[in-house]
Every structure is written in structure tokens, then in C-alpha cells.
Amino acid sequence: MAGRGGDSVNGGELPQLVGVVHAAVGAPAKEVSAREAVSEHLDGTAPPKKKARKWHGVSADLLCVKAVTTAGAHLAEWGKGEKMYDKAASLFNEQPGRPFDTDAKNIKDHFQLVVKKFEKKDKSEATLSGISVEQTELDEVLSLAASAMADSNSKADAAKGEQAKKDAALQRAGEAVRSAAQARRSARRAAAAAAEDASEEGGDASDAGDKGSPAGRASPAVVRRRRRDEEEDEKDQAILDFIERSAKDKQAAEDRRCAAEERRLVLEEKRLENEQRAREEAAEQAAARHATDSAALAKTAADAVAAAAADRLERAKTMELLAALVRRLDK
Numbered sequence: 001m002a003g004r005g006g007d008s009v010n011g012g013e014l015p016q017l018v019g020v021v022h023a024a025v026g027a028p029a030k031e032v033s034a035r036e037a038v039s040e041h042l043d044g045t046a047p048p049k050k051k052a053r054k055w056h057g058v059s060a061d062l063l064c065v066k067a068v069t070t071a072g073a074h075l076a077e078w079g080k081g082e083k084m085y086d087k088a089a090s091l092f093n094e095q096p097g098r099p100f101d102t103d104a105k106n107i108k109d110h111f112q113l114v115v116k117k118f119e120k121k122d123k124s125e126a127t128l129s130g131i132s133v134e135q136t137e138l139d140e141v142l143s144l145a146a147s148a149m150a151d152s153n154s155k156a157d158a159a160k161g162e163q164a165k166k167d168a169a170l171q172r173a174g175e176a177v178r179s180a181a182q183a184r185r186s187a188r189r190a191a192a193a194a195a196e197d198a199s200e201e202g203g204d205a206s207d208a209g210d211k212g213s214p215a216g217r218a219s220p221a222v223v224r225r226r227r228r229d230e231e232e233d234e235k236d237q238a239i240l241d242f243i244e245r246s247a248k249d250k251q252a253a254e255d256r257r258c259a260a261e262e263r264r265l266v267l268e269e270k271r272l273e274n275e276q277r278a279r280e281e282a283a284e285q286a287a288a289r290h291a292t293d294s295a296a297l298a299k300t301a302a303d304a305v306a307a308a309a310a311d312r313l314e315r316a317k318t319m320e321l322l323a324a325l326v327r328r329l330d331k
Contacts, residue, residue: 062137065145067092178243
């Protein structure tokens, strides 16, 4: 009876024990799968794949221009452009919002096309008077890039010697013309002053007899010489004014170039700050998600442990009841 009771108890207990074993074995498996799910969630931060998009659109153009200007490919020296555009293509391909992967030739051709369109648009807008055109972020970046490219081309010409020789020749010619004009003006003024003194002395001597006679007036030759000197003075003054305007225009162009470079540096600094802020925010969000998922896993594990403990307690109570029942039946 006891043996049968014990067998029945063991037979009834066996399925429970098997269930407990399965539950105990299955709990870690569920926890591991949850960890794998969390790891997969944390690692899979990249957006889902989308259909390939075309170059058309401001966002694609902006990514292209920023990649080229950041790499400095638009200002590359002779023979280094291909390497710089390779770097620009790599920067473009690293952007999460890129429409597709590109190469050096593709991004170079598209950048040059965008710049040409912007220059054409800028020239057409420059002819409009009294109309303010709102500039987008792409327009600002292209404006800085076009200005920097123009300055770079000018510097390249100067490096070859052509522009430098022209500037030096013009400067020497201007200085020579200025010196000659000042010398002629000084000589004419000295000659005019001497002639005035001589005429005044002669006039005083002749006026002693007849003050109202025409002899005291300037002769036609003196009048013609004065008129000719005044015309020469006007020409020399015009030359001096032209030289001064040229110097001012050159200084103004240099000031505009410096201002454009400062704006470019400010925009570059803002871009770097925004990228750093975006990276920090992404890291904080990832850390928050990791902490949340870790807390969820810990809670799940704690709940599983508590459930297992409760199940063991319930089984112990059941075993005690069965043992008491068996003892009562044996009596």
C-alpha cells in the first residue's frame, strides 16, 4: 500500500518535477533571447533600407556640396583633385541620409553642375533691383564655395606668374605715372609762380608811367600757357584719382574675401558643433535605451526567480500534504 502510494506519489510528482525542470531550463533561455533582442535593437540603429533616390532635391545637393567643401576638393591644387574628391565621396557615403553611394567622378560632376546652376542663378538675381531674394542654407554654402573657388583660381594664376607679373607691371606703371604727374605739377607751379613774379615786377615798372595801359595785363601767350597747365593738371589729377580708386577697389576686394572666409569658418564651426551635439544626443539616447532595457531584463529575471521560488514553495507544501496523506493512509 505504502509502495503503491509511494509509486503513485512518485508517478504524480514526476510530471511536476519534469515541468519544474523544463521551467528552470527554459527561464535562462528566455532571458538570453531577451538579451539578444536588446543587443539586436541597440546595434541596429541604422534606418531601414529605402529605395534608391535620385540627385534631384535640395537635401541631396546639400550633402554633396558639404562633402566636397569639407574635404576641400573644390580648392585642390593641380594634380590632387582626384584624391580629394575620393575623400569627398567617402564623406558623402558616411552620411546616414545619403540617397545612394557615390564615387569621386560622380560627386565631382554633380558638384560642378550645382555650382554652375548657382552662378547662373546668382547673375540673374544680381540684375534684379529692389528685390530681396531669400537665401537658403544651400545658397549660403554655394556662395562661400564659389567665392573660395574664385579666390583659389586667382591665386593659382598668380602662382603661375602671369597675374603676379601683370599686377607688378601695373603697380610700377601707376607709381611712375603718379611720380611723373606730381613732378610735372610741381614744375608747372614753380614756372607759373616765377612768371607771375616777373610779370608783376615788369608791370610795376611799366605802370609807373601809365597804370591804365594794356601793358600791365597778361599777354595771350601767358594766358594760353596757364590754360594748358590747368588742362595738364586736370589730366594728372584724373590719373591720380584713378590710381587711388584702383587701390581702394583692390582693398575692398580683399576685405570681401576676408569676410567670406570668416563667414565660412563660422559656418564650419557651427556645423562641427551641431555634429558634436548630435553625436552626444545619440550617445545619451543609446545609453538611456540600454539602461531601460537592462532594467527590464533585471526585472524579468527577478520575476522569474520569484516565480521559481513561489513554485518551489508550492511544491514543498504539496509534498508535505501528500506525505501527511500517505502517513494517514498507512495508519
